[in-house]
Amino acid sequence: MKFYITTAIDYPNAKPHIGHALEKLYADTIARYKRIQGYDVFYLTGTDEHGVKNVRAAQKAGIPVAKFIDKNVEGFKELIGALNISNDYFIRTTNKKLHWPAVHKIWRAFEKNKDIYKKEYQxxxxxxxxxxxxxxxxxxxxxxxxxxxxxxPVKEENYFFKLSRYAKRVHGLIKSGKLEIIPSERKNEILKFLEKKVEDISFSRPRKDLKWGIVVPGDKTQTIYVWADALTNYISALGWGTASSAKFKKYWPADLHVIGKDILRFHAAYWPAMLLSAGLPLPKKIFVHGFVSVEGKKMSKTLGNIIDPIKIVKQYSSADSPQVGTDALRYYLLSEISPTRDGDFSQEKFEARYNGDLALGVGNFLARITSLGEKYLKKPIDPDYGGIKTEIDKKFKAYEKAMDSFNFPLAVKQAQALVAYGDKKINDSKLWVLAREDEARFGVEIARVATILATVAQMLLPIIPSSAQKIFESIGIDPTSKKEWHFKFKKGKSLFPRLD
Ligand SMILES: [Zn+2]
Structure with missing residues (x-):
């Protein structure tokens, strides 16, 4: 069981913002969820380093483009660390060993199929x-x-790719669901695009205007134009076009491309057409997410409201608990932002979610159980599903259904509902009284609420991995172990210290 998942590759023409964080996080959550289910996951992300946009940004900064890109790519790698992203590889399109041979190979395949031709373009x-x-x-x-x-307005001679030749076939594949597009609004959008007259697309630009890029094989006057270059990253990263293509054989086709709604056409029309031309299998699914605004406004340089996710992570972390900022941001983005529509980031909502769901929610639930367990329990105890199995199963099923359809806010809701359920159990059984007065019943009741907590931690493992791991540690469980679970409680530091 393999699962190959990708994000779009980012232009490193500036520092990453919260929109970049969101996409990597979506892919990361799915990747972690699939790994938990036993899939052999390959998660790819990276940077799209050629093209006019990067050259102009470097010129503006007064730095040679290669140096400028290297510096900005470090910012994207830092983001990956700050968000605890579990990618298996980071592809850079300036990678001459891995990426360039694949781009040349796919170009030759287009040529061989007579899908590439030169024409004057205006x-x-x-x-x-x-x-x-x-x-x-x-x-x-x-x-x-x-x-x-x-x-x-641009007038130049370019190589063109015969997209028109493939539009009908791609349309059929999407319509039949062979290539699945989620959500359905995006599916309909691309179907409409493919139903109209589809023009061939420019795949190169004159080298005199764009030297920063991969040269067209056999024509030194032309540079391969960004989409033909960039989209190929999904196979170049697996070694397609090089001597070592074992990864390609194992992982291709992609099981899921995660992309933003602005690049739907490139991924759902151009890329499938390119693969058909090259005789390669098509990806199975494309998940198209929305954008993040800030305090209700579109993020922009002119408004000066671009949110730096690394800064937020640092702001809410402390030396004592370095995972708090990371997981607080992960939690907010996954629970608050609609995955298929647009969402909003606001400091106020961020802190309200943190205090409500994390500090007073799961963090407090954990503290209640571990403080009583550590103090009053004499020996490790087994999980106990008595009277709670139906509720746990119901919520876990709903959680899996939500995760499988990338509805992360709904998945998180199931975990929160179990926290509330467990909290009520503690209150109803007066667990703190039982602890002192009825050892036998205390043992039974705490085993049940700990079983609920362990289920919550399982659900949260792909969402807030470090914190979920800490929950498991506090109740003495290794979630990866096949051995039977026994709870042993240890009250540690507050999982999510409350914000004032
Ligand atoms: Zn535009």
């Missing part, structure tokens, strides 16, 4: 998109709908 180029756009992509003022900037 069009509107959006640097934000790294793509030619059409009138449909522009707003009333003639600016790009996604980027808010007017595209530049």
């Amino acid at each position: 069009g509107l180029y959006c640097a934000g998109h790294e793509a030619f756009v059409t009138r449909k992509d522009l707003d009333k003022n003639g600016s790009c709908v996604d980027h808010g900037t007017p595209p530049e």
Whole structure:
């Protein structure tokens, strides 16, 4: 059972913001969930380092482009660490050993199939998109709908890829569900795009205008244009096109591409067409997420409201509990933001969720159990499902269903419902009184609430991995062990210290 999951690769033209954090986190949560289920997971993320956008940002910073990119890529790697992302590889499109041979190979395959041809092109180029756009992509003022900037008119000779030749086939594959697009709004959006007259797409740019990139094989005057280069990362990272393609044989096709809604067309139309042309199997599923706004406003440099996720992680962590900031941010993004629509980040909501769900929720539930357990329990005890099995099973099933459909807020809700259920059990049984007055009943009741807590920790393991691990440690359980569980309680430091 293998599971190959990818994020889109990011332009390292600036520091990563909270939108980058969200996508990596979605993929990470799914990757961890699949690993728990026993899948052999390969999780890929990385950076898209060629293209006009990166060159311009480097020029603006007054730094040679390679150096500029190297520095910014470090920021993306730092983000991965700060969020506790469990990626198996980080692909950089400037990787000449792994990535470039694959791009050349796929280009040759297009050529062989006569899917590449040269023609004069006149069009509107959006640097934000790294793509030619059409009138449909522009707003009333003639600016790009996604980027808010007017595209530049460009006239040049380029190589074109015969997307038109594949539009119908790709449409059929998506419509039949062979290539699944989630959510259905996005599926319909791409189907509509493929039903209209689909134009061939430019796959190269004159080298004199764009030297920063991979040269077209057999034509030194042209540079392979970013999408033909970038999308190939999903197979180049597995060694396709090199002598060692064992990983490719094992993991391709991708089980899931996680992408933002702005690059749907490239992933759900261009990429499948490219794979068909190259005679390669298609990915199975594409999960398209929305965007994050900040305090109700779109993030932008001009508004100065770009949220740096690394800063948030640092702000809420302490030397005592370095995992708190990481898991607080993971928890917020996964529980508060709608995975398929847009969501909002606000400091106030962030702190309210932290205090409500983490400090006073699961953190407090853990503290209640471990403080009584450590003090009053003489020996380790076994889990006890008496009277609680139905409720636990019901919530766990709902949790799995939510996770399988990438509805993370709904998955988190199931864990929170079990916390409330367990808290009520402690109150109803007056566990702190039993601890002093009725040893036998205390043993039974604490075993039951600890069983609920262990289930909560299982559910939270892909969501807030370090904190869930700490819960397991506090109740004496190794979640990876196949041995029978015995609870042994140890009251440690507060899992989520309350914010004032
Ligand atoms: Zn644009």
